[in-house]
Amino acid sequence: MPRRDCGAAGDYRGRRLMLPFARVSIIGLGLIGSSLARAVRAQMPGVTLSGYDADPETRETVRALRLVDDMADTPGAAVIDAELVILCVPVGAMGPVASALRHDLPADALISDVGSSKAAILSALQEALPDHAVIPAHPVAGTERSGPEAGFASLFHNRWCILTPPADADPNKVAQLSAFWEALGANVEQMDAAHHDLVLAVTSHLPHLIAYTIVGTASDLESVTRSEVIKYSAGGFRDFTRIAASDPTMWRDVFLSNKDAVLEMLQRFSEDLTALQRAIRWGDGDALFDLFSRTRAIRRSIIEEGQDDARPDFGRSDH
């Protein structure tokens, strides 16, 4: 697999390059926030990390694991001297968290985030912090797990990180944030927030909606017992259950914040599903075969581009 080696960003470890940011604050240390902390520790050990999480148990775990230098008990205390603040909380909490730290945020700090939808977050952050530079970002990397113990340092290696700077963003700050994500092993791309939301609606949000639906449908069937669903799950259902095990808070917020794009893609999907229904009803084997051949080629391209693993367990046994 053409995954980037962990040592690729080693120039920062050897401190030959100037760090994009010397003091970084991470708000929300669940799966993504704790992975970010681990990745910064591994690739940019010169960076001073501070953090805050609303959950006292998570704060204790982060302290025990020494994921950051200073785990604060309030959002304000975590950002007091930060150059970069990255919000890693559920999408619906982004605006309230930004408001909570407003009075303690240094005037020249850059605010970013890792949320899965972008247009709603950009407006929420700009509304909460009208005098600060805001550049949203979305690392397209994750798992179905949650919490600080689920994170790992290589999560962002060879994964895309999409920056969605507002039109008037300072190009130097955009370049600094790109350098930060590249140092963590990510490939950085820039796009407009609305376009991001449309692309991710089809590549991520709709597949999650389908997985939640199909697992819900199977569990509601009266003619098939629950034990049969579990016993024969290898027939395709099992992969849907992995996606449908994803965090309920996170995904509730994603659908509510990316409503228009998801509804648009859902409409397209429903039309395509109806066409398949017709092909099955009328015995149109050619239509089915053509579609299944096209989709197989897409899977091959994803593996060739290093965005997934061809092994039957998708390489998950590696971590």
Ligand code: NAP
């Ligand atoms: P997670 O593991 O549940 O972590 C989120 C953490 O934020 C939790 O510890 C949560 O505490 C805390 N939190 C919630 N509200 C807060 C607040 N107001 N102030 C401070 N901390 C707060 O979730 P995650 O998977 O890391 O997701 C975080 C963000 O990353 C989301 O915006 C999501 O859309 C985005 N993202 C996720 C993935 C993925 O695959 N998981 C991929 C890319 C991007 P509680 O448990 O007490 O609520």
